[in-house]
Amino acid sequence: MAAEKPHMNLAVIGHIDHGKSTTVGRILFETGVVQQHILDAYKKEAESKGKGTFEFAWVMDSLKEERERGITIDIAHKKFETPKYSFTVVDCPGHRDFVKNMITGASQADAAIIVVSGTEGPMEQTKEHVFLSKTLGINQIIVAINKMDAVQYSEEKYNEAKDKMSKLIASVGFKPAETPFIPISAFAGDNIKTPSPNTPWYKGPVLLAALDDFKQPDMPTDKPLRLPIQDVYTISGIGTVPVGRVETGVMKKGMKVSFMPANVEGEVKSIEMHHEEIPQALPGDNVGFNVRGIAKNDVRRGDVCGPVENPPTVAEEFQAQIVVLQHPSVLSVGYTPVFHCHTSQTACMFISLDKKLDPRSGQVKEENPAFLKAGDAAICTIQPTRPLVIEKAKELPQLGRFAVRDMGMTVAAGLVLNVKAKQMR
Amino acid sequence: MAEEIPQAQIEKDEARKRYEFKKALEKLEEKEGSGTELISLYIPPDKQIYDVTAQLRDEYGQCANIKSKQTRTNVQSAISSILARLKYYKTAPENGMAVFCGAINVGGDKTDLESIIVEPPETIRTYSYRCSSSFELEPLKAMLDDKFVYGLLVIDRREAYWGFLRGTHIEPINGTNSTVPGKQRKGGQSSIRFERLRLIAIHEFYKKVGERASEAFLAEPNFFEKFKGLLIGGPMPTKEEFAEGDFLHHEVKKRIIGLFDASYTNEFGLRELVDNAQDALRGVGIMDEKKEMTRFFKELIKENGCAAYGEESVRANLEAGAVDTLLLSEKLRKARLTIACGNCGYQEVKTMQVE
Numbered sequence A: 001m002a003a004e005k006p007h008m009n010l011a012v013i014g015h016i017d018h019g020k021s022t023t024v025g026r027i028l029f030e031t032g033v034v035q036q037h038i039l040d041a042y043k044k045e046a047e048s049k050g051k052g053t054f055e056f057a058w059v060m061d062s063l064k065e066e067r068e069r070g071i072t073i074d075i076a077h078k079k080f081e082t083p084k085y086s087f088t089v090v091d092c093p094g095h096r097d098f099v100k101n102m103i104t105g106a107s108q109a110d111a112a113i114i115v116v117s118g119t120e121g122p123m124e125q126t127k128e129h130v131f132l133s134k135t136l137g138i139n140q141i142i143v144a145i146n147k148m149d150a151v152q153y154s155e156e157k158y159n160e161a162k163d164k165m166s167k168l169i170a171s172v173g174f175k176p177a178e179t180p181f182i183p184i185s186a187f188a189g190d191n192i193k194t195p196s197p198n199t200p201w202y203k204g205p206v207l208l209a210a211l212d213d214f215k216q217p218d219m220p221t222d223k224p225l226r227l228p229i230q231d232v233y234t235i236s237g238i239g240t241v242p243v244g245r246v247e248t249g250v251m252k253k254g255m256k257v258s259f260m261p262a263n264v265e266g267e268v269k270s271i272e273m274h275h276e277e278i279p280q281a282l283p284g285d286n287v288g289f290n291v292r293g294i295a296k297n298d299v300r301r302g303d304v305c306g307p308v309e310n311p312p313t314v315a316e317e318f319q320a321q322i323v324v325l326q327h328p329s330v331l332s333v334g335y336t337p338v339f340h341c342h343t344s345q346t347a348c349m350f351i352s353l354d355k356k357l358d359p360r361s362g363q364v365k366e367e368n369p370a371f372l373k374a375g376d377a378a379i380c381t382i383q384p385t386r387p388l389v390i391e392k393a394k395e396l397p398q399l400g401r402f403a404v405r406d407m408g409m410t411v412a413a414g415l416v417l418n419v420k421a422k423q424m425r
Numbered sequence B: 001m002a003e004e005i006p007q008a009q010i011e012k013d014e015a016r017k018r019y020e021f022k023k024a025l026e027k028l029e030e031k032e033g034s035g036t037e038l039i040s041l042y043i044p045p046d047k048q049i050y051d052v053t054a055q056l057r058d059e060y061g062q063c064a065n066i067k068s069k070q071t072r073t074n075v076q077s078a079i080s081s082i083l084a085r086l087k088y089y090k091t092a093p094e095n096g097m098a099v100f101c102g103a104i105n106v107g108g109d110k111t112d113l114e115s116i117i118v119e120p121p122e123t124i125r126t127y128s129y130r131c132s133s134s135f136e137l138e139p140l141k142a143m144l145d146d147k148f149v150y151g152l153l154v155i156d157r158r159e160a161y162w163g164f165l166r167g168t169h170i171e172p173i174n175g176t177n178s179t180v181p182g183k184q185r186k187g188g189q190s191s192i193r194f195e196r197l198r199l200i201a202i203h204e205f206y207k208k209v210g211e212r213a214s215e216a217f218l219a220e221p222n223f224f225e226k227f228k229g230l231l232i233g234g235p236m237p238t239k240e241e242f243a244e245g246d247f248l249h250h251e252v253k254k255r256i257i258g259l260f261d262a263s264y265t266n267e268f269g270l271r272e273l274v275d276n277a278q279d280a281l282r283g284v285g286i287m288d289e290k291k292e293m294t295r296f297f298k299e300l301i302k303e304n305g306c307a308a309y310g311e312e313s314v315r316a317n318l319e320a321g322a323v324d325t326l327l328l329s330e331k332l333r334k335a336r337l338t339i340a341c342g343n344c345g346y347q348e349v350k351t352m353q354v355e
């Protein structure tokens, strides 16, 4: 066996129907994970259901309700390799009702491909996903301008989309100059593996090459273990199997772990990744693990696993710095939207607005403002309505950042400055 | 000349009366007597006042049997006080009246004879006379209960949550999680087998949610009069499937008002559901309140908006007669005090928190 390649988690995000699943299906086909005969079979079946162009998307959209409607609902993981990396790709849904699932996917990623349709340009969820990916700690992105075949491979259309996307990503802090903008057709296969003769005007890298240009993410192995639970399965003969991605630290077989806020303990019996048993899990690894000493309903999505001697912090309340991205009215004390932090979705209440800041300089503009509106940055004190694990961003950034959603949109994002910990034992 | 009062104005007056009424009840609730010497008297509108006074005089006579001298005198003076006040009434008011009278403990060893008359927002149905160590308030409190409730239920394939909408308040009841496998666990199973197992799990989950939620809704006292309808929320296609299938009790199912999009299916989803069901809920307390709040916030962020907040600014606008709608928190418990010195004529006006 060849030396192991470094591993990266890649999220594919963007507005509904812009071609995310088709892009993932295409990548899996070009890297040899999915064979031609499978696509042929999908194509036949899809055609019989009047969904003729969905054969690539079906590689990822495996649920009946997804195939019937031609949309992605749940996130799905698949593995593929490039010359340099081994990737786990997460195909995210674009529909606005499933942004919560997209957040789960993006919160596990080191890098992202933002798929935007060349026919439509950036739309509502393109914007929301870009903002969320930055908020959730993704620092490296590729912009794939898709459906170039549908705009006759027009350079003008490409530039139009590129300009809009540059402004959009710059507004949340990505650097357009360091970001590849690749004109592709996921459906026809242009600029995925080899440069397309249809876009002679494009001189940049093709999609698979651009993936290899990503920098290797750091491995925070020196920090305490933090593994937010994404799902819990009960498997006959094995027992309770929590699933999630290691954010920091290392999980080893035999280790004594604690789940918070569930406040239960157990011993790691086995760890499995991509259906293979492994002795230890490192940051970035998406694993299922079996724990001796916990029962089926003891742990749930949103709980965090850590070492018994240094368990995850449960917050009584926390102080955070937030920016208000958009809000039709105002945000004031008593406001209780949903906070997405790691894999948890918890309603939290603003209990005081402490300081309003100048969004550019960070200088204090006003003490105890009465309310905040779109564009404001502020330091606030926040109280979860039910127990929630959250950490100081300075110590564990992976568990110290959050997105705030209400009324079907992302209204704010923030970083935890301080946590007033709840006594759990 | 009689002026037409707009409906909106009537509703606002209703809200104000309710607030005043609630505050009055809170005050009454705190009052205590030392023995069984506080009198609560409920008079329905059709009761003759002279019947009431006759009974009170009778009670007065019977007081002679009370052993404790202090209690005896206290009850007797309370009855006299009520009789004196009833002189001013020829007939009971439209909704009847409730009279509360007695020697209230005011700290130390002191008591103070108080008599309070409440004209309730709804009709008093039964006559009653009671003597106890605290005032009997249940009949009035019942008037604060909401006349209608709505059932709320949000569902997707992972989880579901249900609760009630009562007036302006969402009351989450309970929720449950499913064991429906997602895409992650597809593993080695053949796709047809996997899909079949999944359909079974989905069906089981809908059944469980339907049973438990129906049970919670049907447990509402006076379900048949009070339960106005059920709102179901969630992402497509789950809520449609759930509502169409026979998962809810038929009495609950036939009360479904509509299906509404909601992306969350936990406690928060209940709120999203209510937000998105605005049209179906027009005229329900929470919606009117929300509309006023939204209008307020929108004015607040405008450069020259028509909103004021904070006591000082609101008071100034009220004095200038510039207020069209005044929003007060139900929890506001403040009083305006005027402090004057009898000697030097010094005066101060202050707003204080009332505990």
Ligand SMILES: Nc1nc2c(ncn2[C@@H]2O[C@H](COP(=O)(O)OP(=O)(O)OP(=O)(O)O)[C@@H](O)[C@H]2O)c(=O)[nH]1
Residues within 6 Å of the ligand: A014, A015, A016, A017, A018, A019, A020, A021, A022, A023, A053, A054, A057, A070, A071, A072, A073, A092, A093, A094, A095, A146, A147, A148, A149, A150, A184, A185, A186, A187, A188
């Ligand atoms: N012409 C053209 N059509 C495309 C291309 N890529 C995707 N499509 C079509 O766009 C439609 C949606 O594609 P999907 O891959 O399902 O889109 P998605 O972004 O995954 O959608 P959601 O997951 O529901 O948000 C399908 O009909 C695809 O065939 C492309 O490169 N060219």
Ligand SMILES: [Mg+2]
Residues within 6 Å of the ligand: A020, A021, A022, A057, A061, A071, A072, A091, A092, A093, A094
């Ligand atoms: Mg998709």
